[in-house]
Amino acid sequence: MSGNFYNFAAIRGVQAGTEYYVIMVPLKMVPKIFEFDSQELPADLRAQRVLSNVRVPQIASYLSENFEEYTLSSLCASVDGDLEFSPASDGLQFRNVGELRLSMTARIILNDGQHRRAAIEEALKTRPKLENETISVVLFLDEGLERCQQMFADLNKNAVRPSGSLNVLYDRRNPLARLSTRVLEDIPFFQEFTELEKTSLSNRAKNLFTLSSLNQANKWLAGQDADRFGENTESTVIAYWRQVSEVIPDWQKLMRGATTAGDLRKETVHAHGVMLQAFGVLGARLITAKPDGWAETLAPLAEINWSKRNAQLWRPRVMGARGMDGSVKSVHLAANVLVAAVGLPLNEKEQANEDDYLASLAEEKVVA
Numbered sequence: 001m002s003g004n005f006y007n008f009a010a011i012r013g014v015q016a017g018t019e020y021y022v023i024m025v026p027l028k029m030v031p032k033i034f035e036f037d038s039q040e041l042p043a044d045l046r047a048q049r050v051l052s053n054v055r056v057p058q059i060a061s062y063l064s065e066n067f068e069e070y071t072l073s074s075l076c077a078s079v080d081g082d083l084e085f086s087p088a089s090d091g092l093q094f095r096n097v098g099e100l101r102l103s104m105t106a107r108i109i110l111n112d113g114q115h116r117r118a119a120i121e122e123a124l125k126t127r128p129k130l131e132n133e134t135i136s137v138v139l140f141l142d143e144g145l146e147r148c149q150q151m152f153a154d155l156n157k158n159a160v161r162p163s164g165s166l167n168v169l170y171d172r173r174n175p176l177a178r179l180s181t182r183v184l185e186d187i188p189f190f191q192e193f194t195e196l197e198k199t200s201l202s203n204r205a206k207n208l209f210t211l212s213s214l215n216q217a218n219k220w221l222a223g224q225d226a227d228r229f230g231e232n233t234e235s236t237v238i239a240y241w242r243q244v245s246e247v248i249p250d251w252q253k254l255m256r257g258a259t260t261a262g263d264l265r266k267e268t269v270h271a272h273g274v275m276l277q278a279f280g281v282l283g284a285r286l287i288t289a290k291p292d293g294w295a296e297t298l299a300p301l302a303e304i305n306w307s308k309r310n311a312q313l314w315r316p317r318v319m320g321a322r323g324m325d326g327s328v329k330s331v332h333l334a335a336n337v338l339v340a341a342v343g344l345p346l347n348e349k350e351q352a353n354e355d356d357y358l359a360s361l362a363e364e365k366v367v368a
Contacts, residue, residue: 005082006033010100012085021085021100021139022074028131031121034077034110051118059119064126072120072135075113080142081106100139109142164199164212175226179234180215186238189245189255190214201265208254208261213273220280220331228284239295240283247298250306268306269314269334274326278318278334285339285347297342304341313337317357333357 008023025033063070082103088094102108110117116135124131149170171177184190194214195207222228222237229236245251250268253259264271286294308314317333318325332353336346346354 004104006102008100012096023137024134025137027120027133030117034108034117055115056118060122063123067127074136074138076111076138077108078140078142079106079108165210166197168211168215169196179226180218183241187242204262206261208271209276213276217276217280220277221283243295243298244279247301270306272324274318274330275334277331281335282338300341
């Protein structure tokens with residue numbers, strides 16, 4: 001290897017048929033060597049979440065205050081550039097122990113540990129004596145953005161998990177997550193108004209739904225394994241959501257800029273995750289019942305009074321004293337309204353849910 005390079009003692013291993021390396025890096029070199037994607041990039045062009053303004057100072061304070069007894073877990077990074085491993089011996093015992101040369105021009109992106117990296121940089125300012133201590137780093141060869149995002153999803157599934165939305169966005173292995181990502185890519189409405197990182201929305205957020213809510217709606221629509229409609233599941237699901245987005249007048253007003261997501265959340269029930277999931281339930285029922293003519297059947301949805309002021313229809317079906325009710329029970333009761341609106345008879349389970357709901361209303365009136 002020509003040019004300038006870093007030289008580390010290393011252990012070589014294999015995962016999923018691919019070599020990786022474990023090295024020990026002095027803390028003073030961590031901020032210099034390891035990068036993380038720009039905070040300004042959109043979520044789908046990054047390989048990790050944005051830095052938390054709370055977590056970095058917490059970790060930095062922990063390091064500074066406990067510099068004699070702290071513990072830091074390994075960083076995980078992908079290397080895009082030249083590297084060369086030289087075993088210490090050709091013998092079986094030491095062939096995976098040796099020296100790793102890493103070009104100084106290589107780009108090394110953290111897949112996991114960006115908060116630790118930033119915290120180390122901050123802690124060194126107050127505790128410079130930490131600079132020669134080390135942290136273990138697991139290095140993989142960079143195989144592109146999609147692989148880095150999948151590594152992020154895999155690494156965090158069994159740790160402190162990222163937001164549900166971000167995990168859906170980055171998880172290429174899960175068929176349901178892949179389906180939801182395709183809906184985002186193919187339907188302008190969801191592409192424009194879906195929050196990709198958070199699992200909840202503030203009153204003033206410009207987005208209408210979260211990706212985690214859309215993914216849950218797709219679970220109702222296409223099933224846990226995203227295969228309810230066989231090999232046509234993806235195209236059918238995309239067609240369904242496109243048709244729904246076009247038939248709801250308020251959603252079209254939002255697309256035209258004639259209203260805001262905040263106003264819709266404040267005034268309507270269809271701007272909340274519980275109703276999005278109910279649309280998923282409706283889709284499963286309708287497409288199964290009318291596989292060739294379901295699209296035209298959605299037209300009556302445009303005539304529903306979606307206003308929260310329509311208390312006779314929506315309270316307490318999907319609305320409680322403290323706001324929207326996102327329970328599974330409310331999803332089913334909301335779906336009953338949609339199923340009836342498109343002209344389908346309620347099935348046995350749906351009718352039982354409706355009967356229980358109406359009976360509970362009658363009891364409340366008697367008590368009142």
